[in-house]
Every structure is written in C-alpha cells, then in structure tokens.
Amino acid sequence: MGRRKTIYDIAELANTSPSAVSAVLNGSWEKRRISRDTANRVMAVAEEHGYERNIQASLLRRSRSNIVGMVIPKYDDRYFGMIAERFEQLARDRGLFPVITCTQRDGDLEARAARELVSYQVDTIIATGATDPDRITEICRAAGVVSINLDLPGSAAPTVISDNRGGAKELTALLLRTCNETAQGRPMMFVGGRPSDANTSARIDGFLEAHAEAGIDVPDDLILACGYAGEKAFAALDAFRGPEPAGLFVNSTISLEGVVRWLKKNGRLDDGSTRFACFDWDPFAALIPGNVGMARQDVPRMLDAVFQVLEDGGKPGDTVLVPCILEYCNDTTAG
C-alpha cells in the first residue's frame, strides 16, 4: 500500500502550498489569512484521502507536546484502574494526550519508564504510587519536564495524596466498634503493606491512634506489614502464632485477596465470624461476609486536584490531602 499521505500530497491535490495545508489542518488558517475557499477545499481533499497528521513531525517543530505521562504500579486493581480511567478522561477533556505506563511497583522499572516517557517528549509526568517518587522527579527535572506525585508523597515535587492517617483512624474506630462485644478491649491486627512505604506508615499511625483513643494497647507483633502481595499476607497470617486477634485491618485490596484466602482455608469466611475492614475499595470485596467497612479513596477528587496543581503550577513540598470516603459494608451502621 502506498506511502502515508503528507501535507505535500494534499497541497498538490488541493492545488495550493504545504504551508496553507498545514495552517488549515491545525486551525491556524484564519490567523494566517487563508481564505475560507481554500480552507474548505483543503479540508475536503484531506477528508477524502483519509489524511492523518504526523504528530511526530508536528511535535518536533512545536515546543509543547501536550502529552501527559502517568506511571502507575498496576492496572489489575480497582483503585489504580479507576485512577487510570479518570486520568485519561480528564486529560482528554483538556486536549492532552495521556500515556500510561505500568511499572509493577519496581523502582528500576519506574525510572526506565520515566526516561522513556521523557524520550517521547511528554510535558508532564504523574508518578502514581511510585516506590521512589523523588527519583522520577529528578529524571524529569533534568529534562525540563513537570512532575507531580499522586498517592505517595515525594519531597521534590508537589503531591496529591489521600488522608491515609485520618481514613485509617476512622476505619479502625469502626472496626473496634463493630468488634466491641466479641473483642472486649482486645486490639485488632494490621495486615499488609510495607513499613517503609509512607502510606502504610500513615495508616499504621491512624490505626494506633484509634486504639489509643479507645484506651487499647497494641503489641508490635500485631502489625504485619509484610508487603502488599496477596501471598505475602496469606503467609504472614499463616505464620502468626500469637493469641487470636479480635479483628483485622487490611491495608489494601491486594493484600485482602490473601487474607480472604486464608480465612476461607480456615473456615472462617462464610459465616462472617472474623470481622475485618479494608483500606481501599472494591465493590465485590464489600460484599464478603465479615467485611465491616472499606476506606474508599476519593479518586475523582484526587485527579481533579492533580490537574488543578498542573494548571496552577505547584511547588515542591506542596501537598493536597484528599479525605477518604468511609463505606459501611454488610449492614454495619454508623452508630
């Protein structure tokens, strides 16, 4: 099949110059004083021949690319899936071209991906849940690319993040209330996440605060920050030898997959006898017996905030804290 059509082909077919074609097709024709006649002629020819602009060539000449990159740990997760979907939509609404790259929570992959995005001349990189946000920011800085952190705080770029501490505290309080009759002042167990991860550590703070306010002491061995992966949570629970915890605070739906597998294996799932709460939201997880509540991160507000920061030009250190939405599950009431 023949070569792709270029503005030169269209110019010849429409009996005018490449400059005129370019002006017509990128909308600057009125400013460049091309007559409506010529414009119509060019547009008709372009349409007829299925012309598509070569953005590479266009961007090479322009200074801004209007490409916004996002680095995200996973797609296969409702939280990150929603982020990706919303990001695309908001970017498109603003006439930007979104490119998302999935990096499996691997710092080296994140850096590679960021460099790759820079090569593609992105104007901006949103680093979502990056294990090392400042490394990405540094790559961006060297290339003159704006960067924003989402879901994990970095010191080198503006950050938009959930109120992890507040959300975890509220959720823990709910869990304590619901377990009140059975627990009798015993502490809950915290499962999943990495202690080095700022979100996990903020949630542990909230978890402990809620216990403190209820006058309950939490021994260290009840904090199982064993990693996010489901298998890790499963293994950590399996290896736990202390006294039976009164209820579980699960740090993410990814970890929850392992937790429910473990509960199922031990026959404690179907009757809902083991109460748990989970940070993050999943519509099906919400229906699992024993789940008393989920802290849903407010993805729409978070992404609105990201684009707000983008438009206002945030400074390193700026942090937008977005409250979580507490979802009551399985007829837990607020009281």
Add this chain to the structure above:
Amino acid sequence: MGRRKTIYDIAELANTSPSAVSAVLNGSWEKRRISRDTANRVMAVAEEHGYERNIQASLLRRSRSNIVGMVIPKYDDRYFGMIAERFEQLARDRGLFPVITCTQRDGDLEARAARELVSYQVDTIIATGATDPDRITEICRAAGVVSINLDLPGSAAPTVISDNRGGAKELTALLLRTCNETAQGRPMMFVGGRPSDANTSARIDGFLEAHAEAGIDVPDDLILACGYAGEKAFAALDAFRGPEPAGLFVNSTISLEGVVRWLKKNGRLDDGSTRFACFDWDPFAALIPGNVGMARQDVPRMLDAVFQVLEDGGKPGDTVLVPCILEYCNDTTAG
C-alpha cells in the same frame, strides 16, 4: 533551565560529529565503523549530561515506530485490567512501546482514539472489546497500520477471542447441576450484555445449548440482555415480572455488580439462596455467597496469541479461539 541537550550539543562536547553521536547512541556504531574510543567518549559525555534521545525526531526519520497501540473499553475491571497489564509487559519484552487508550465502549470514541494513535505513528493497533472493530480496522488500513482484534471478532482483521460459546455452555451446565435439587428442570435466567455484541450472542448460544442438552426449554423472556452496566442489570431484574428464575447466568462482572446489589436489596445475598454463575473472573466476586462458578478468560494465552499473530502476520478472517478456564466457587465440586 536550559534547552534539552541534543546530539549536536553532545557532539561538540565530545569533540566529534552529530552523525557519530547518533550512531553511537543508537547502537549502529560498529556497523558505521566508529572506533571504540570515540564511542566510549560519546557515551561518557551523554551519560554525564543526562542526554535522552528525542524519539519524535528519531521516528520521523525511521520508517517503523515500534509503538503498539491498544484500544480498550475500560481499565476499571479485572479482566481488562489484566489484559492491559499483560499487554504492556509482552510489548516491552519485545522492545516495543505500548500505548493504551480507554474508550468506554463508545464507537465514536474508539474511532477517535484509533485516529489519534495513527497520528502518533503506531505500527499496530490491538482493538480490544471494540464495539465496532471493523471501523477501527478500516482506519488502520487507510494508514497502513496493522490491526488485530482481541475479545470481539471482526471480519476485516485477524481475531483472538475466548471460546465464549464453549465457556458459557460449560458454565451453564455447572449452574444447572448445582441448582438441580431446587430447580427441578426449570430454566436459568441470562442477565447482562448486548444482544448485538458477538460475545453476548455466542454466550447465549452456549447457555441455550446446555439447557437443550439437559432437555430444558428456555422462554425468551428469561434472556435479559439489557446492556453491560451494573445499573442496567439491576433495573432489568427489578422490572422482571415472570416466575422466579431458578438461577442466574450473569454475562460479566460489570453486570454482576448490579445483580448482587439487587440480590442484596431483596435479602437473597447473604444466605447464598440464589445461585448464580458469572462469565469473567474476579477474585472477590468468586467469594460471594451463591456464586457457583466463573468462566475465567485465559488472558495470558490470549495475549500470547495476539503477539504470535503479530509476528506471523495473520490474515483477515483468521480466528484464534482460546478456551476459558472454569473456576468453581464456594465449594462447588466438579461432579
């Protein structure tokens, strides 16, 4: 901050020519007989100054772009999330640059996205679950871009697709077996999807076939192909006035969200009294009481097949059918 560094800057700094820099940095330097000395010098200087190649400029000159585009209906769904994640990984393994675009099951958006990808000089577009695959193929054809259909069959490009009929038949048979005592020869209900959608129609075929083999007749009004969205399934069930169905075949996890909301509202969820089966897979949905099984589409095999077709150069009409994996839920046994 200064302009981005170019090969011209690096050439000057390394005291050589731009051609040599280009050759060194894209790996063709041995072929172009640049000495190891010069190469090392150039690489050191590039490293030191954090040089990143401008891919736009590079692609403008080269003929192949190595960009593979994917059009996908949603991210916020485990099935499509897995597809996206796997696609990225396989593309990267092959040295390609994946760009995914989410089009919300909207034909016009799909076409716009395809055109946009063409503008970005993609070599290939994988149209996943597109409502109108042939339209995308036509856009690709006009631009000399290879296209492949995934998850929905098109006549104009090679297709990789689940064995929807077979999977639905097996799943329906499982549902019939599990409902045997209570159903006493009564038919199941089919919920969700669009009848115009080839997957839905193949699954309806499988659903009916399984009933036929069990000698059970299915009246038309038990086929509620009301659209995929959860609310639609909810509304359709709410509006249904016929005799109570003996069990539900749900056409996707998206529809299932509505189905379980409806079951919950009617107090039939927690005791698992209403049996259902669902096409597609979700780890949490698998644990919902009453769920007897899920037909899990074999995402890894599907994507392996896609890249296989890409490498072998498939023809329009070629179809790879990938079997589903039947997952038994809630202690349903195979027997």
Add this chain to the structure above:
DNA sequence: TAACCATGCTCAATCGGTTGCGCAACAATG
C-alpha cells in the same frame, strides 16, 4: 499619482535524529 494598507498566499528555514555516500589517511599487495 504616490503612499499606504489589507488580503491571500508562498518560501525557506527549522525542529533533532538518521543514513547514503564520499573523503582522507594509511596499509597491503602486485
């Protein structure tokens, strides 16, 4: 009639890599 302006268009340089071709220097061979 000269000076000036508006209109409608085109020219040619430019963005940053890539690549066919050729040139200089030197070694090896006849």
Add this chain to the structure above:
DNA sequence: CATTGTTGCGCAACCGATTGAGCATGGTTA
C-alpha cells in the same frame, strides 16, 4: 610505484509539519 583495500569519520539530504518573513495584487487615501 601504482593499485586496491581498510579504517574512521563527516557532509548533507531527508523525514513532515510549523512559522517568520516576504511578495504580489487590488483597493483606499492624501
């Protein structure tokens, strides 16, 4: 010494769109 080959490198055209500058043409004003 003439010819041929090898090594190492640089020149300049090119990819396709954008854009500052400029050039006719025709109309208006002093």
